[in-house]
Amino acid sequence: xxxxFLTYIIGLFLFTGCQKNEVDLLFDDLPExxxxxxxxxxxxxxxxxxxxxxxxxxTSGKGGYGFYLNFKPGMNVEMLSDLNATTGTQLSxxxxxxxxxxxxxxxxxxxxxxxxxxxxxxxxxxxxxxxYQSDIEFEYIKSANDSIYLRGKKYMNDFILVKASxxxxxxxxxxxxxxxxxxLISFFQNKFNNYIDIEGISNKVEIxxxxxxxxxxxQYIDSDGSVKSFFGKFNFDANGLNSSVPIVINGKIxxxxxxxxxxxxxxxxxxxxxxxxxxxxPILPIENVYGYNKTYKNISTTTSALPAISITSEFTSxxxxxVSNFVNSGxxxxxxxxxxxxxRSMIFNLYYAAGATNYTASVTFDYNIENGxxxxxxxxxxxxxxxxxxxxxxxxxxxxxxNLGPAKIDxxxxxxxxxxxxxxxxxxxxxxxxxxxx
Amino acid sequence: xxxxxxxxxxxxxxxxxxxxxxxxxxxxxxxxEAKAIDEYIYNNLTKPYNIEVVYRFDRxxxxxxxxxxxxxxxxxxxxVNMVRDGFLKIxxxxxxxxxxxxxxxxxxxxxGSHAYNSNGSVTLGxxxxxxxxxxxxxxxINASNSDNxxxxxxxxxxxFTHIVNQVVAIPPSFxxxxxxxxxxxxxxxxxxxxALSLGFIxxxxxxxxxxxxxxxxxxxxxxxxxxxxxxxxxxxxxxAAKLRAKQAIVEEYYKQYFNINFKELQYETYLALSxxxxxxxxxxxxxxxxxxxxxxxLDLDNASHYVxxxxxxxxxxxxxxxxxxxxxxxxxxxxxxxxIVMVYKNxxxxxxxxxxxxxxxxxxxxxxxxxxxxxxxxxxTKFTFVPSTSTETAYGNGRTIQAAIKPLLDYFTLYTxxxxxxSPDIVGIGNAxxxxxxxxxxxxxxxxxxxxxxx
Numbered sequence: 001x002x003x004x005f006l007t008y009i010i011g012l013f014l015f016t017g018c019q020k021n022e023v024d025l026l027f028d029d030l031p032e033x034x035x036x037x038x039x040x041x042x043x044x045x046x047x048x049x050x051x052x053x054x055x056x057x058x059t060s061g062k063g064g065y066g067f068y069l070n071f072k073p074g075m076n077v078e079m080l081s082d083l084n085a086t087t088g089t090q091l092s093x094x095x096x097x098x099x100x101x102x103x104x105x106x107x108x109x110x111x112x113x114x115x116x117x118x119x120x121x122x123x124x125x126x127x128x129x130x131x132y133q134s135d136i137e138f139e140y141i142k143s144a145n146d147s148i149y150l151r152g153k154k155y156m157n158d159f160i161l162v163k164a165s166x167x168x169x170x171x172x173x174x175x176x177x178x179x180x181x182x183x184l185i186s187f188f189q190n191k192f193n194n195y196i197d198i199e200g201i202s203n204k205v206e207i208x209x210x211x212x213x214x215x216x217x218x219q220y221i222d223s224d225g226s227v228k229s230f231f232g233k234f235n236f237d238a239n240g241l242n243s244s245v246p247i248v249i250n251g252k253i254x255x256x257x258x259x260x261x262x263x264x265x266x267x268x269x270x271x272x273x274x275x276x277x278x279x280x281x282p283i284l285p286i287e288n289v290y291g292y293n294k295t296y297k298n299i300s301t302t303t304s305a306l307p308a309i310s311i312t313s314e315f316t317s318x319x320x321x322x323v324s325n326f327v328n329s330g331x332x333x334x335x336x337x338x339x340x341x342x343x344r345s346m347i348f349n350l351y352y353a354a355g356a357t358n359y360t361a362s363v364t365f366d367y368n369i370e371n372g373x374x375x376x377x378x379x380x381x382x383x384x385x386x387x388x389x390x391x392x393x394x395x396x397x398x399x400x401x402x403n404l405g406p407a408k409i410d411x412x413x414x415x416x417x418x419x420x421x422x423x424x425x426x427x428x429x430x431x432x433x434x435x436x437x438x
Numbered sequence: 439x440x441x442x443x444x445x446x447x448x449x450x451x452x453x454x455x456x457x458x459x460x461x462x463x464x465x466x467x468x469x470x471e472a473k474a475i476d477e478y479i480y481n482n483l484t485k486p487y488n489i490e491v492v493y494r495f496d497r498x499x500x501x502x503x504x505x506x507x508x509x510x511x512x513x514x515x516x517x518v519n520m521v522r523d524g525f526l527k528i529x530x531x532x533x534x535x536x537x538x539x540x541x542x543x544x545x546x547x548x549x550g551s552h553a554y555n556s557n558g559s560v561t562l563g564x565x566x567x568x569x570x571x572x573x574x575x576x577x578x579i580n581a582s583n584s585d586n587x588x589x590x591x592x593x594x595x596x597x598f599t600h601i602v603n604q605v606v607a608i609p610p611s612f613x614x615x616x617x618x619x620x621x622x623x624x625x626x627x628x629x630x631x632x633a634l635s636l637g638f639i640x641x642x643x644x645x646x647x648x649x650x651x652x653x654x655x656x657x658x659x660x661x662x663x664x665x666x667x668x669x670x671x672x673x674x675x676x677x678a679a680k681l682r683a684k685q686a687i688v689e690e691y692y693k694q695y696f697n698i699n700f701k702e703l704q705y706e707t708y709l710a711l712s713x714x715x716x717x718x719x720x721x722x723x724x725x726x727x728x729x730x731x732x733x734x735x736l737d738l739d740n741a742s743h744y745v746x747x748x749x750x751x752x753x754x755x756x757x758x759x760x761x762x763x764x765x766x767x768x769x770x771x772x773x774x775x776x777x778i779v780m781v782y783k784n785x786x787x788x789x790x791x792x793x794x795x796x797x798x799x800x801x802x803x804x805x806x807x808x809x810x811x812x813x814x815x816x817x818x819t820k821f822t823f824v825p826s827t828s829t830e831t832a833y834g835n836g837r838t839i840q841a842a843i844k845p846l847l848d849y850f851t852l853y854t855x856x857x858x859x860x861s862p863d864i865v866g867i868g869n870a871x872x873x874x875x876x877x878x879x880x881x882x883x884x885x886x887x888x889x890x891x892x893x
Contacts, residue, residue, distance in 0.1 A: 032464035043469065075471040094511060095494065100467035109494040111510035111550045111577060119551050120505040129554030130505050136495060154505075 038104040042140045045148055046071040046098070046106070051169035052078075053148075056235045056244040058157035059117055060133035061126055063214025064244025066235035067114065068172040069161065071096065080172055081113035082236035083125070088178025104140040106150055135159075158244070171238035181236040184259055185211045192417025193279040196266060200250055206283035207266070207276060209234070209241075218247050218254075221285060280310055281411030286421055287372055289437075290409060292340035296437035299421055300337040306435065309414045313422075313432040318400045325393035326352055334358065336435070344368075346376065348401065350387070350394065361387040361394060363401070374423055375406045404433060470494070475514045482522055483546070487539055489526075491518065493548040493576075500553060500572060509550035509576040516581045517548055517573065523714050524591040525598065528659075528706045533698045543601060545570040550577035557624055562590070565597035568604045584717035591711075592656040599652040606695040612687045613647045615680050620644045634673050637680025639666070654684050658700070659707045662720040663871065664730075664892060705862055705870040722857045722874050725892065727814050729785045732891040734874045736778040741888075743873070747864050752884040753849060760846035764794060767842040772797045773804075775843065782893075786812050788821075790850070792836070792843065806836040806843075810850060818879055819857055821850045849886075853878040860887050 027034060052070035059065065066082040070091075077096045081087040094112035099105050108114050116124035117134035126132040135152030138159050142149045150159040164172065171177075188194075188209050195204040205220040218230040232254070233245035240258035247254045253269040257276070264276040282289075289295040301307065304323050306316060323333045334351040341347050341364070350361045362384040365376040379402055387394060407423035412434045414420050422434030475493075483489040492499060495508035509517070529538040543565065552560035552575050564572045571594065580586040618636045620628055623645040633641045639657045643650040658666055666685065670678045692698040711717035718724030725731050738744055738757050749757075757775075764773045777793040790808040809824040826833045840847065860873035875887035 030464075032461070035467065036464055039467075039469070075469065095471075095473065097494070098469055107495060108508075109496075110508050115507050115550070118505055119507045120554050121551060133505075136508070137497070 035100050039098050039100060042104045043098050045143055049163045051164040051166050053161040054164045054168060054237050055161045056242050057159045058233055058244045060155045060157060062132050063233035064235035065117060066177060066237045066242060079113050080177060082177050082181050083113060083116060085178055087113045088181060089175040106138045108136040168238050176238045177236055180240055184241060187259060191278050193282050194276050195279055195283045196274040196276055198249060204283050218249060227288060280413030282419060286409055286411050290421055292343055298337050298339040298438040299435040300438055301335045301435050303335055304333040307418055307420050309412050309420060309434060311413060315433045318396050322394060322397045329393055359386050361390050363387055372409055373406050374409050376404060475511060478515060479518055482518055487526055487542055488544060489542060490545045499547045504553055506549050506553050507551035509548050513576050513579050516579050517576050520587055520590060521546060523710050525594050528703060528710060531706055532702045533696060537696060541602060541605060543569055543571040547572040548576045549574045559624055563593035563597050565600050568601045571597045584711060584715040587715045588660050592660045595659050596652040596656040599655040608651050609687055609691055612651055615683045619646055634669060635677050637677040639669060654688055658685060659704055662708055663704055664720060699867060701867045701870060705867060722859050723817055726857050727785050730893050731782045732893045734780040734888045734890050736886060736888040750883060750885045753886040756845045756849035760843035763842040764839060767839060788812060804835055805832040806839055807832040808836050808847060817856060819855045823851050855879060
């Protein structure tokens with residue numbers, strides 16, 4: 001009996017003493033096992049791209065940046081970047097590590113092109129003290145067969161690696177990314193008022209690429225008259241332009257763009273292409289931006305010369321006559337300005353000089369805008385002293401302005417991407433008073 | 439039975455410990471792979487000095503709220519060399535291996551970029567706990583630009599001084615030399631000129647007496663005594679006295695507490711900078727070519743240093759021949775030269791002033807002046823005699839006795855010289871960088887030297 005009791009006790013000890021072995025692991029395996037699994041998964045993945053990776057990294061300070069990465073055994077990485085001509089053409093090698101810091105993490109632990117974005121100074125195009133507001137430590141979030149999705153530790157921006165094809169690799173190494181970068185930059189320096197047509201949207205959708213900040217915007221007037229605006233980021237790669245933060249309009253995700261034979265085409269996620277076209281005048285209707293208390297309040301010139309436009313107008317010769325009248329009187333016209341003074345009144349200032357002294361001749365109008373038609377009235381008796389003394393020279397302009405009649409406010413087309421607006425006479429559409437919008 | 443039970447209980451519970459025993463090899467959270475530079479660091483800093491260099495990015499070594507970049511791996515070697523040659527070896531030689539191995543910071547952390555501060559300034563380096571020194575801006579290190587290296591070495595010496603001060607506190611006497619410390623040393627009112635006039639070596643010195651001490655040490659070592667003396671000369675009389683007092687306390691501090699001759703530290707720093715980094719700011723050649731030398735006195739018969747340290751036979755012979763020649767001049771009038779002074783008009787010309795006497799007029803001192811032009815090329819110097827037509831009495835005298843002292847006058851033009859400070863091995867550390875020597879290129883036995891005054 002005593003023995004039995006003891007056996008029972010011993011058995012109890014054995015049982016309870018070892019019970020802890022049987023604890024169920026909440027996450028399948030021991031922490032160190034899971035850590036190692038995850039780290040070796042990332043390590044193996046990084047090396048498992050025979051043609052390297054094309055990568056895009058977003059920054060908080062600016063837009064997206066494109067990379068070509070080749071991870072090599074021995075924990076070295078070669079890279080190209082779309083930052084500038086050198087980074088786009090000269091492979092640069094540095095070290096990297098995969099460490100555990102709350103999660104498997106990829107760290108670019110010595111200086112390379114990607115560090116130029118993280119560097120705090122303004123030496124590489126960022127703004128001190130935080131550079132481009134970017135990272136060199138990335139958390140491993142997930143991966144697929146052909147891609148790795150990482151996220152910056154501090155600024156939480158996406159860093160997406162996609163396996164490059166053999167062709168892409170040779171394009172990257174041949175400097176194609178930089179070639180496309182420079183040709184896209186020069187394209188946007190010479191092509192203005194870019195827009196695309198999207199099915200289901202009746203107005204043109206204005207597209208504006210900022211190649212300096214690597215961001216792009218889209219905006220259009222919706223059917224209810226409101227302005228819809230979208231913001232995205234992009235980077236260059238060996239194929240063209242990649243949306244690192246895509247713009248999504250009506251469910252269409254604009255993923256990339258190409259420049260082939262001088263034409264830019266954008267593609268949505270279904271592969272549908274959108275040709276980027278150019279307008280001779282800005283895309284948004286002028287009434288959204290021009291008026292009292294709006295973005296543009298003045299129609300003016302910067303010199304005595306009118307801006308170059310791609311239509312003809314009677315105003316051109318009227319103005320040129322006035323300019324030469326002043327020259328003949330020993331004076332010189334500097335510029336003019338028609339500006340809103342209030343909800344009902346406008347002033348036209350003619351700036352001219354006699355010798356070293358500058359003068360202003362002015363006339364004030366009442367105005368009325370209805371359905372985009374402006375009517376100037378009541379100038380008589382509202383001309384300034386200088387206007388009256390110089391009337392001999394100003395006369396053709398005075399006659400012109402006083403008799404313009406109801407006129408439609410609209411953009412004036414031009415080939416230089418200038419913001420030019422004007423008043424189109426309703427009785428004679430070939431007669432338009434125009435100038436730069438300021 | 440009870441024992442058995444207990445034994446079973448113990449052994450059965452051991453198994454629990456087995457399971458909880460984690461295999462730490464599995465806990466390797468890093469996969470660092472050593473590169474050639476890691477071996478270089480090991481051989482040059484870790485093995486001899488037990489110093490770790492952290493150059494791979496590790497956010498925990500600095501302010502986590504700041505963006506700070508890792509260094510370019512190619513810049514590590516020059517940084518390691520700079521720490522070794524411009525800092526460790528100097529203290530090792532002067533203070534002894536035990537001193538530097540005991541007190542050197544054990545960890546150098548290198549970052550490629552600056553660390554930006556909220557007031558817009560940038561930090562070049564920090565030291566904490568007497569263990570760690572963080573150096574920033576390593577990406578811009580340039581071993582072929584001595585100013586670039588000196589700025590960094592000043593930071594290292596500055597930070598190391600803080601560490602030394604943690605071992606032995608700054609003497610209270612230092613605190614009371616200057617009391618004009620300011621809460622914000624970057625304030626626009628704290629100009630360099632104001633700091634200097636108050637007796638501070640730099641504007642940063644004004645932030646606290648601890649920084650002041652470190653700045654004084656760093657400037658005395660890296661910029662050198664001549665720089666410090668120039669600052670003293672540019673200060674106010676009160677400021678100058680305070681700067682001198684601070685240097686005296688610094689020297690006494692190192693002597694008394696660490697048995698280190700501060701003058702030796704200065705000289706060894708100068709040697710490292712001039713020999714390794716080609717820094718000409720403290721070399722004699724640098725002073726001569728930048729028109730900083732005023733005179734070199736060659737008082738061969740009277741100055742005691744020629745008795746103690748000797749005179750080169752070739753120069754002595756030229757001097758003796760001149761004496762014989764001058765004595766025979768004018769019907770054996772017994773004239774004799776007493777002194778020679780080289781007065782530098784600028785880097786391209788000096789005036790040789792020979793003083794002589796005539797027994798027939800025992801109270802009078804006569805001067806004979808001669809002009810030489812100087813050609814400094816690639817560290818070597820040649821002199822050319824330039825006949826003077828000046829009507830000044832001394833030049834007239836010079837023409838009168840020119841033939842008589844010809845061997846001496848010719849001596850200067852016969853050889854190509856190298857201008858160098860006379861080594862402290864000969865003149866002692868107390869006279870380091872005080873005696874200017876001209877050594878015949880390729881035959882250093884032939885030389886002349888004398889005490890120098892700077893402009």
